[in-house]
Amino acid sequence: MSATKSNVGREGEPPPSPSFLDHAYEFLSSVTLAIALLAFIAVASIFGTLVKQQASPEEYLSFYSESTYTIIRFLGLDDVFHSKWFIGAISLLVLNLIFCSLPRFIRLLKSRATVKIPNEKALDAMGLRCLLPGKKIDDIAGVFKRYRNAQNNEGSRVLERGSLGRYAVYMVHLSIIIILVGGLIGVLFGYRGPLTLAKGETKDSVVARGSTSERKPLGFAIKLDDFKVSFYPSGEPKDYVSNVEVLENGKSVLQKSIRVNDPLNYNGVNIYQSSYGSNPVFVFDVGGERVELGQGGVYQKDKLHLLAVRYEKSVHNFGPGVQIAYVEQDGQPQTTWFLKDVARLREKSILGTTVRLDDIKEDYYTGLEVSRDPGVWVVWFGFALILFGLYVNFFLYHRRIYLVEVSKGVLVAGTALKNKEGFKEEFEKLKGKLGCS
Amino acid sequence: MLVSNKILAVVTFLYLFLFFAHLVYFATKQERVLTFVWVALYVTFGLHTAGLVVRWVESYRLSIGHAPLSNFYESLIFYGWCISLIVIVMKKRLRFPLLTMFACLIALGFMGYASFSSSVDKKIQPLIPALQSNWLHIHVFTCFIAYASFAVSFLAGLFSIFNWKSVMPPEERLEELNYRSVMVGFPMLSAGILTGAVWAHYAWGSYWSWDPKETWSLITWIFYALFLHARFARGWKGRRIALLSIIGFASVIFTYFGVNFILSGLHSYGAA
Numbered sequence: 001m002s003a004t005k006s007n008v009g010r011e012g013e014p015p016p017s018p019s020f021l022d023h024a025y026e027f028l029s030s031v032t033l034a035i036a037l038l039a040f041i042a043v044a045s046i047f048g049t050l051v052k053q054q055a056s057p058e059e060y061l062s063f064y065s066e067s068t069y070t071i072i073r074f075l076g077l078d079d080v081f082h083s084k085w086f087i088g089a090i091s092l093l094v095l096n097l098i099f100c101s102l103p104r105f106i107r108l109l110k111s112r113a114t115v116k117i118p119n120e121k122a123l124d125a126m127g128l129r130c131l132l133p134g135k136k137i138d139d140i141a142g143v144f145k146r147y148r149n150a151q152n153n154e155g156s157r158v159l160e161r162g163s164l165g166r167y168a169v170y171m172v173h174l175s176i177i178i179i180l181v182g183g184l185i186g187v188l189f190g191y192r193g194p195l196t197l198a199k200g201e202t203k204d205s206v207v208a209r210g211s212t213s214e215r216k217p218l219g220f221a222i223k224l225d226d227f228k229v230s231f232y233p234s235g236e237p238k239d240y241v242s243n244v245e246v247l248e249n250g251k252s253v254l255q256k257s258i259r260v261n262d263p264l265n266y267n268g269v270n271i272y273q274s275s276y277g278s279n280p281v282f283v284f285d286v287g288g289e290r291v292e293l294g295q296g297g298v299y300q301k302d303k304l305h306l307l308a309v310r311y312e313k314s315v316h317n318f319g320p321g322v323q324i325a326y327v328e329q330d331g332q333p334q335t336t337w338f339l340k341d342v343a344r345l346r347e348k349s350i351l352g353t354t355v356r357l358d359d360i361k362e363d364y365y366t367g368l369e370v371s372r373d374p375g376v377w378v379v380w381f382g383f384a385l386i387l388f389g390l391y392v393n394f395f396l397y398h399r400r401i402y403l404v405e406v407s408k409g410v411l412v413a414g415t416a417l418k419n420k421e422g423f424k425e426e427f428e429k430l431k432g433k434l435g436c437s
Numbered sequence: 438m439l440v441s442n443k444i445l446a447v448v449t450f451l452y453l454f455l456f457f458a459h460l461v462y463f464a465t466k467q468e469r470v471l472t473f474v475w476v477a478l479y480v481t482f483g484l485h486t487a488g489l490v491v492r493w494v495e496s497y498r499l500s501i502g503h504a505p506l507s508n509f510y511e512s513l514i515f516y517g518w519c520i521s522l523i524v525i526v527m528k529k530r531l532r533f534p535l536l537t538m539f540a541c542l543i544a545l546g547f548m549g550y551a552s553f554s555s556s557v558d559k560k561i562q563p564l565i566p567a568l569q570s571n572w573l574h575i576h577v578f579t580c581f582i583a584y585a586s587f588a589v590s591f592l593a594g595l596f597s598i599f600n601w602k603s604v605m606p607p608e609e610r611l612e613e614l615n616y617r618s619v620m621v622g623f624p625m626l627s628a629g630i631l632t633g634a635v636w637a638h639y640a641w642g643s644y645w646s647w648d649p650k651e652t653w654s655l656i657t658w659i660f661y662a663l664f665l666h667a668r669f670a671r672g673w674k675g676r677r678i679a680l681l682s683i684i685g686f687a688s689v690i691f692t693y694f695g696v697n698f699i700l701s702g703l704h705s706y707g708a709a
């Protein structure tokens with residue numbers, strides 16, 4: 001498709017030879033460029049799935065030779081979707097879209113204002129045509145109730161249907177730009193980051209993921225009241241729920257159960273359930289007193305100092321155990337292991353006090369994902385527009401019917417640029433109703 | 438063994454039977470056989486639908502309760518169902534026995550793989566939390582309708598390349614069919630990708646994360662956009678367009694299988 005430009009000079013004068021700008025415009029608005037760019041982006045994306053993205057140098061070197069890795073780094077194949085050339089290709093596609101669509105769109109708007117009635121010869125040449133002898137336009141107008149009157153002249157009429165179909169391509173092209181702009185807004189003004197909370201814990205900022213790991217204030221605080229995981233009999237997680245409270249200036253303003261697929265949205269910040277984990281809690285009996293220690297937890301009473309140093313799920317195959325550090329009478333630091341499943345190692349005497357490990361509990365913490373994306377509504381709008389545009393483009397189509405009074409009667413002729421098959425059927429039906437052959 | 442598995446195994450044999458019925462038609466060229474083929478196709482489709490419904494009911498019996506769209510077995514069965522659906526919906530334009538024969542062959546391939554391969558787990562599995570969403574249904578439905586339409590486009594392309602004289606539909610009809618199937622497939626794939634993105638936003642907090650499955654569906658989508666532009670803006674026809682529809686389907690198949698088996702990512706459970 002060439003952008004037809006009126007290079008018609010004055011009579012006798014040769015048309016001016018196209019300048020560099022003309023060439024650039026021609027290139028930027030060509031469908032050939034669009035096809036090349038789409039192919040390029042597709043191939044680049046294939047590389048982006050074949051080569052692991054954003055991995056560490058060690059990972060690459062365990063997979064590729066040193067020289068291959070150098071090439072991968074040089075071409076940016078280790079992070080295709082953020083590389084300059086990929087973003088450059090997408091920017092060029094956007095330019096291409098604008099340069100291609102805008103002039104066509106303007107031309108379409110202009111052409112709408114001036115629908116020309118083809119002359120009799122052109123009408124005669126149309127494939128779909130029939131002549132109603134001895135009739136006037138007004139006699140048959142009733143048959144075309146479902147068509148819009150595009151033009152009403154003395155002795156001729158232009159009828160249209162599905163004219164929205166002609167604008168659909170521009171809706172689709174515009175929505176691509178809208179979606180990309182929405183994405184850009186998210187990249188520029190949004191952030192994402194993980195947030196873990198133990199029961200009772202409160203946090204009011206998140207470390208954003210990305211090159212600059214800066215702390216982003218949420219603008220409010222979030223407190224985990226409770227966290228529950230339930231499992232299927234097969235052991236797979238069925239549901240996990242964080243019951244949280246949103247605090248503003250220390251006051252609770254909102255309570256919500258965050259589940260997978262059911263995030264909390266507050267002041268433009270979305271908080272998602274993404275994972276969970278657990279920390280061991282060691283339940284001791286120290287001289288008759290019940291004591292719960294987390295990892296690194298400390299107990300102190302009189303001379304007795306206990307510190308939970310290390311946790312092992314399995315100590316030499318004897319089951320879970322915890323290493324406790326304490327200070328001897330003479331000031332010497334000492335460590336000893338308590339094993340939950342071995343009776344002999346469950347109870348010990350430290351500085352004359354009996355210390356017994358009663359249980360090791362799992363204390364779940366929740367893994368939340370915090371994200372702020374002010375562009376997301378722009379993206380949603382783009383999604384809606386593209387789906388609407390595609391539907392209109394493929395399932396409505398524009399067709400025109402001309403009614404012209406000629407000496408013998410009324411000439412009915414129709415054209416459609418798309419779906420010619422369908423229009424032919426439609427026209428045959430109309431012919432039946434009109435009773436013309 | 439679940440009742441639904443048995444029904445679906447029978448359906449698999451029905452597709453095989455349909456394939457042979459087509460061969461009988463080509464041998465005898467009797468219109469009666471073709472009428473019979475269509476009746477048999479409706480019966481097969483009805484039973485196939487019943488198999489899916491029964492599986493859905495059975496999942497509630499097991500107190501798991503979800504639509505049969507969530508593991509690899511179910512997605513294969515659903516792909517087969519979508520192909521039948523497309524063939525029936527597009528009956529008016531798909532009257533070519535060669536096309537319905539190959540469509541049945543493709544459905545047979547998916548059904549047979551699902552029913553008789555030992556590597557495909559046929560059990561009803563509970564849904565992990567991320568999949569417990571209404572977006573799952575619409576996402577999987579739109580994607581597989583798209584995949585099925587692209588299968589039809591692939592067949593149209595294949596036939597116009599091989600050009601088997603006597604049994605072939607005329608070239609223009611093949612081009613029209615090719616375009617019509619992409620015309621259904623492209624908006625459906627778009628809807629599939631977009632609903633997937635919306636779902637990902639609500640489940641993970643990000644509508645796009647360049648995970649391999651997402652990226653491959655985008656590659657496929659870009660490819661069909663390229664197809665449309667080559668066809669309409671550049672006026673490509675014949676062999677070149679046929680070739681594009683074959684490459685496009687290869688991309689579909691890679692998006693569906695290749696990513697699960699070769700690359701891994703969020704979708705590694707093969708839901709879609």
Ligand code: HEM
Nearest residue numbers: 029030031034093096097100169172176393662665669670
């Ligand atoms: C990913 C990006 C794009 C998408 C999804 C897209 C989508 C579409 C769709 C759906 C159609 C209608 C095809 C039909 O009616 O069968 C179309 C037509 C068209 N597109 Fe695009 N397009 C994209 C990029 C571009 C670009 C970059 C250009 C720049 C040259 C372009 C130029 C055109 C032209 C000239 C037409 C034909 C309009 C007509 O037939 O009147 N497209 N596009």
